[in-house]
Amino acid sequence: MNRMLARWTMLACVLWMGQLHAQPSAPAGNAGKLVRFIIPASPGSQGEALTRLVSEKFRDITGHAVVIDNRPGGNGVISTMAALNAPADGTTILMVSSSSMFLTPMTQDVPYQPSELRPLASLSRHTGVLVATPQSGIRQLADVAQAGPAQAPVAVGTYGSLFRVALAVLGERLGLNVVPYPGPMQTLNGTLSGSHPLALVDLGSALPLIRAGRLHAVATTGAQRHAALPEVQTVAEAGFPGFEIRTSLGYGVSAKTLDAVAQALEQALLQSIQDPAFRRAVGGMDGVEITGLPAAQFRQFLDDEKSKLTGYLRVTGGKIPQ
Known part of the structure; x- marks a missing residue:
């Protein structure tokens, strides 16, 4: 044998x-x-x-x-x-x-x-990025916190288990209502159509919309700022030390x-x-x-x-x- x-x-x-x-x-x-x-x-x-x-x-x-x-x-x-x-x-x-x-x-x-x-x-x-519509007025994570628990939870679209874990961690303090989608394109379409003001997606999918001014980058999920968005804080910098999900x-x-x-x-x-x-x-x-x-x-x-x-x-x- x-x-x-x-x-x-x-x-x-x-x-x-x-x-x-x-x-x-x-x-x-x-x-x-x-x-x-x-x-x-x-x-x-x-x-x-x-x-x-x-x-x-x-x-x-x-x-x-x-x-x-x-x-x-x-x-x-x-x-x-x-x-x-x-x-x-x-x-x-x-x-x-x-x-x-x-x-x-x-x-x-x-x-x-x-x-x-x-x-x-x-x-x-692949690094994730939290994006918001310009109409939402959300420019940084602190804005999400102010709009969250004291009022109705802020709706945020996303996809995949990993990003849902990220939102569960953030939601402990920010107050978030997660809207699930099958993929990044559907998530972004939901955000642009006004179904929810926030989305957590991979940076590559969102970057063209960010550069076109249709979405605003709130924070990235890497350990360091991303080279494509050096002006955007990481989640860790914005008050969640040690946070990294890619x-x-x-x-x-x-x-x-x-x-x-x-x-x-x-x-x-x-x-x-x-x-x-x-x-x-x-x-x-x-x-x-x-x-x-x-x-x-x-x-x-x-x-x-x-x-x-x-x-x-x-x-x-x-x-x-x-």
């Missing part, structure tokens, strides 16, 4: 590594494989845009055909289960985050364990995937993310910090994020707005 497993492992390594050295001009799918990238977000999100670029380089490097499969909803549960229910043969790659890996399983009943996923490589980090994206596969296959996928993904053409393509994307960490470092990073999120959940009593 062990001898047979060793043979299969060696065969998988040979097949995948052979494809990693395919010429960029090789026709898509020349190995008869179709690799599916599952994205837990709607079309148009930065995560999807980045993955489309990554998948193109991945295709060139490996010679495999690729397809993007959008599976939004359920705070990442739908996409995660789609990946875990697929054959663990290296043909399904899941976009993962600290939310899908830890936060969602910590705050709701899910049909999977984080240990069922194997991180492969990190892709990027979305971290990367890729993973089923933990049942053979080591040799997972390692080959990791190598191909890292080559794709480090490719100069990919870096040039994402250079024009606002608010994106490309990380490109290998599996071991990505796993350690996710563990550190879990510890931080656990601390935030203690503040909220383990509850986040739904």
Whole structure:
């Protein structure tokens, strides 16, 4: 049995590594494989845009055909289960985050364990920004506090488990009524239409509207001020010391995937993310910090994020707005 497993492992390594050295001009799918990238977000999100670029380089490097499969909803549960229910043969790659890996399983009943996923490589980090309509009169977090608990809670739109945790922490003092949306575009549309005066979204999605004067940046969620908005305070500077929440994206596969296959996928993904053409393509994307960490470092990073999120959940009593 062990001898047979060793043979299969060696065969998988040979097949995948052979494809990693395919010429960029090789026709898509020349190995008869179709690799599916599952994205837990709607079309148009930065995560999807980045993955489309990554998948193109991945295709060139490996010679495999690729397809993007959008599976939004359920705070990442739908996409995660789609990946875990697929054959663990290296043909399904899941976009993962600290939310899908830890936060969602910590705050709701899910049909999977984080240990069922194997991180492969990190892709990027994204800072959040709290924005307000010009008509709201809200220019800084102190304005939200004045408009909050003494009157009706201030409505704020957002999406995703991570940003809802951020608002739960802020809401302990500011008084907030969270309005959930499936993604950043829907959240921003709700804000612009007057459904709520505030929104917490990723900076890249909001920056064009901020620059156009249609929204005002109130505070960013990183540890330091963002280079794109150096005049805007962080939440930590505005009265919440130590506060930092940023979305971290990367890729993973089923933990049942053979080591040799997972390692080959990791190598191909890292080559794709480090490719100069990919870096040039994402250079024009606002608010994106490309990380490109290998599996071991990505796993350690996710563990550190879990510890931080656990601390935030203690503040909220383990509850986040739904």
